[in-house]
Amino acid sequence: MLSSTGHPFIFLLPVLAFVIFWVMAKFEPKPVGVTKKSFFERNGTPVAIYLIVAVAFWALFMIVLPQLFMVEMSFRPKLPPVEMGGPKDLYTFENYHYFIYGSTTSSDAINWVHIKAFFLTILASLLVALFNFALCYPLAYYMAQAARPARVRFLLLLLIAPYWVNEILRAFAFRIIFSSGGLINKMLLGAGFVDQPIDFIGNDIALYAGLGYAYMLMMIFSLYNAIETLDHAQIEAARDLGAPWWHIHSFIVIPFAKPGIASGCTLVFMLSAGSLAAPLVLGGPRSLWFTPILYDRFFQAFNWPQGAAYAFILLLACVSFVLLVLRLGRLSLGEIAK
Amino acid sequence: MTAAVEIDHLTVQFGLFTAVKDVSLQIRQGEFFSFLGPSGCGKTTILRAISGFQEPTQGTIRIGGQDMNGIGPNQRPTALIFQNLALFPLMTVAENIGYGLRVRGVPKAERDRKVGELLNLIALSDQGNKKIEELSGGQKQRVAIARALAVEPKVLLLDEPLSALDLKLRQHMRNELRAIQRRVGITFIYITHDQGEALTMSDRIAVMNRGKIEQIGNGRDVYEHPQTSFVASFVGENNGFSGTITKVSGDQAEIETSVGRLTGLNKKSLAVGAKATLFVRPELMRFGAQGENNLAGSAADAAYEGMTTHLTMKAPDGSSVVATLTGAPAREFPSEGSAVSFAFSTSDAIILPA
Numbered sequence: 239m240l241s242s243t244g245h246p247f248i249f250l251l252p253v254l255a256f257v258i259f260w261v262m263a264k265f266e267p268k269p270v271g272v273t274k275k276s277f278f279e280r281n282g283t284p285v286a287i288y289l290i291v292a293v294a295f296w297a298l299f300m301i302v303l304p305q306l307f308m309v310e311m312s313f314r315p316k317l318p319p320v321e322m323g324g325p326k327d328l329y330t331f332e333n334y335h336y337f338i339y340g341s342t343t344s345s346d347a348i349n350w351v352h353i354k355a356f357f358l359t360i361l362a363s364l365l366v367a368l369f370n371f372a373l374c375y376p377l378a379y380y381m382a383q384a385a386r387p388a389r390v391r392f393l394l395l396l397l398i399a400p401y402w403v404n405e406i407l408r409a410f411a412f413r414i415i416f417s418s419g420g421l422i423n424k425m426l427l428g429a430g431f432v433d434q435p436i437d438f439i440g441n442d443i444a445l446y447a448g449l450g451y452a453y454m455l456m457m458i459f460s461l462y463n464a465i466e467t468l469d470h471a472q473i474e475a476a477r478d479l480g481a482p483w484w485h486i487h488s489f490i491v492i493p494f495a496k497p498g499i500a501s502g503c504t505l506v507f508m509l510s511a512g513s514l515a516a517p518l519v520l521g522g523p524r525s526l527w528f529t530p531i532l533y534d535r536f537f538q539a540f541n542w543p544q545g546a547a548y549a550f551i552l553l554l555a556c557v558s559f560v561l562l563v564l565r566l567g568r569l570s571l572g573e574i575a576k
Numbered sequence: 577m578t579a580a581v582e583i584d585h586l587t588v589q590f591g592l593f594t595a596v597k598d599v600s601l602q603i604r605q606g607e608f609f610s611f612l613g614p615s616g617c618g619k620t621t622i623l624r625a626i627s628g629f630q631e632p633t634q635g636t637i638r639i640g641g642q643d644m645n646g647i648g649p650n651q652r653p654t655a656l657i658f659q660n661l662a663l664f665p666l667m668t669v670a671e672n673i674g675y676g677l678r679v680r681g682v683p684k685a686e687r688d689r690k691v692g693e694l695l696n697l698i699a700l701s702d703q704g705n706k707k708i709e710e711l712s713g714g715q716k717q718r719v720a721i722a723r724a725l726a727v728e729p730k731v732l733l734l735d736e737p738l739s740a741l742d743l744k745l746r747q748h749m750r751n752e753l754r755a756i757q758r759r760v761g762i763t764f765i766y767i768t769h770d771q772g773e774a775l776t777m778s779d780r781i782a783v784m785n786r787g788k789i790e791q792i793g794n795g796r797d798v799y800e801h802p803q804t805s806f807v808a809s810f811v812g813e814n815n816g817f818s819g820t821i822t823k824v825s826g827d828q829a830e831i832e833t834s835v836g837r838l839t840g841l842n843k844k845s846l847a848v849g850a851k852a853t854l855f856v857r858p859e860l861m862r863f864g865a866q867g868e869n870n871l872a873g874s875a876a877d878a879a880y881e882g883m884t885t886h887l888t889m890k891a892p893d894g895s896s897v898v899a900t901l902t903g904a905p906a907r908e909f910p911s912e913g914s915a916v917s918f919a920f921s922t923s924d925a926i927i928l929p930a
Contacts, residue, residue: 471662474629477649478656479676479727489675492667 251303255294263290282475312547333547352531352548359528360555364441366449367503370457374502375452379460383470397458409519410450416444416520440522448516453509457502464498464567465491497573504560511556528552578641580605580731580763581626586635588621595621597787598635603731603765604779608757612798613784614725622784623733626765627656640730655724656733658725660740661716663708669719670695670704676727692799694722697756714745721756731763736771749775771777771811775799783807801843805928808855815861815897817854818930820867821846829927834893838869851930860924861899863887867919871897875916878909885909889916 263277263286278286313329321327337356340349381390400408415421416438423435438444468491476486493498517527532552535545564571580600588596596618603609611619624630626637628649637644639653639796649656655676663672670691695701698718703711711719717737724732734753738746754777757764768774775795783790783798783806791803802808809816819833821842829842831854834859840854876896877888885901887909899918901909910916 469660469662471658471660472664474649475656475662475664476675476679477656478627478629478654479723480650481675481678481679482650484678490664 246518252294252298255298256290259290259294308546309550311543312550314543316541316543322571332545333541334551335549336544337548351526352528354499355526355528355531356551356555358526359403359511359552360559362446362527363449363507366446366453366510367457367507369446370450370454371461371499371503374454374457374461375499378458379465379487382462382465383468383473383491397455405452405515406519408452409516410447412444412451413439413520416447437522439520439562440524442522442525445517445520445522445525445527449510449513452516453544456505456509460498460502460505461495464495468494496567497569500564500567500569500573503563507560508556511552578605579603580607580640581765582636582638582641583622583626584613584638586601586622586637588618588625588630588632590634595787596625599706599787599789600635601782601789601792605764606761606763608754608766608777608779610768610774610778610781611784612768612771612811614769617784618787619769619784620735621916623656623765623767625737626731627654627733628652639640653730654733655727655729655731657720657724657735659735659737661720661737663716663720663723665708667704667708668704669700669708669711671721672708672719672727673704680727690726694726697759698722699723713741714749717741717749718752721753725756725760726763729762730813731765732757734764734766736770738766738768739770746773753777775811783811785810786913802855802926802928803844805853805855805930807876808853808926813858813898813900815856815858817856817895819852819854821848821850821852821927825849828922831927835871835891835895838925839922840869840927841923842927844927844929846927846929850852852927853930854925854927856920856925858886858898858900859902861897861918861920863899863901863916863918865919866917868922869925870915870917870919872915873897875910875912875914876913879913880909887916905908 266277280286281289312333313331314327315330315332317324317326336349337352338349340346340352377393382391383395403411417423418435418437418439420438422438423432426432427435436443438447472490472494473486476490481489512529514529514533517525517530518533521527521530528548529552532548533542533547535548539545579869580734581603582901583599583601583603586596586599587594590621599618599622603685611622613619626639626644628644628647628651632645644652664675667675670688670789673694674687674691677690677696682690690721691704692701695704698724700715700718703715708716708719720731720737738749738753741749750773753764766774775798778795780792780794781798782792785806791798791807793801798807798811802811805816808814815833817831817833817838819831819838820833821829822837823830824842824847827841828839829846829852830839831852834855838854840856846852871889871891873889873891875887876890877886879888883902887899887901889897889899891897897918
């Protein structure tokens, strides 16, 4: 158990991490035939040690350990503090069991509410990513290949400026715009397109719009970076050979930008699936989004182990889904990180 | 017979800058036609106007007699070979060559047959499945040519495609390009700043400077009978002596320069008092002999190139005069600083307006 045997483990880990990074630096693979200085010679010993310690600390305390604690916690029962580390504190699958079968007091055999929310979240996040791609591709292409540099700078400023407003404020602004008495409904009513206000919020339209908008920059920048490195002569060559515009995009630009597209879609998908502010603010009364349920496990049910299990399920699902899509698209993780 | 390409009073402006000024010319069917000029002379702009990537500000371009105004690059019977070739890196050699056919919806069997023929033409028959990055520079050139020829253009446009190659390969590709052009028999329009390329490959050359055509003619015309000072000094090496015409007699004239009075052919019928430049090719300069025109000075530099030696003489006025020596004199040049004399015949010198 961590509480008893965990302490030496916790103190040993940083040392272990340091040793691993030190060995990596020491035995850094060198290109054959190139006389390159070693990591220590390049940086000087004090700086090299600082870099190793800093990276080890960062990797361990910011990334690995917190996640490990969450994973570990997800396998423990919910207990009052006095009983933690006691005889009842045994590893268990009950939190994962709960996600699928629900509480023992429930009449349903399967925990449909949570499972449905989970799959809807994954599906909706996927749609948000695809919608975002469709929305951002023309703009990214225009900025990367067609616009003059001054115009590109201006557009980038226009894109970035709204993100100075914080996420929650933006979500509430969307709620106001999309509400039944909001700007859009007023316009539609005034123009006579509809006789009664459309329930954007109840139909989750506001939610999807808010999510799409919240992570648009991730998509734009990924696409822009990828398309920008495409030699413009390639596009002209295709045109010169008789290709219509859609052929150029489908067979020249998009295949070339595939790593950027994958990277943008991955980011938007992951962030949407894990988003909390937009579903809380823009979700309708019938909205089923997984993150608010997850949030409730922690702060309404005060069941941290169960929350951890839910978070871990979401993380695992997202990562496997992304890896699967990359596999299908024949892309490596290294390519999309470029 | 209608011209393959007819350029009629073409002007192209970029903002306030005029890249091409009122250019008119006709390119014949099946001709290897080159635009030769320094960078920024407007030759690439003309090429882009012919291919459709650049809208003319004024004027008309006709290909096979048909006005091309408003017709996009993908609808024109031209194919362009880009300076950096612009091969598609994600496609194989065969896919690159077949791209234009695929776009046109040519069935796969027909496409494969055509690509096979073209791979044969460029002597890469067994390399169709290779990636572009696996090819050498010369092979990439040939793939680019095959890709352009696949769409059976009436006119093939080449934008300095050899400039990235090393010297040996460049010379080899000149012959190859010429051979391909003879075999396929279509019109080639070639853009270059390298006069060697233009002279060896072209049927006719248009020498351009500052957006204007200075002279159109075959290689010999342009080299031996330049019509302007720019052509005389840009095409090949030349010694130029500037001054004022002092005497005109028959087809000859005398010009007063800072190295003395010189005589040459007055091809442009300049009158006494006109500002002019007399040009003599280095290979027509004779070293150590006396002739109709004589120049004396001190030896400044001898650039030995094996077959020839370029001997530079410092004239009393400080200007440099170059003589190209071949044979025995090329191996027995004077030491630096020693007194030397050059001579040339009046009939070898051309006087052109300054």
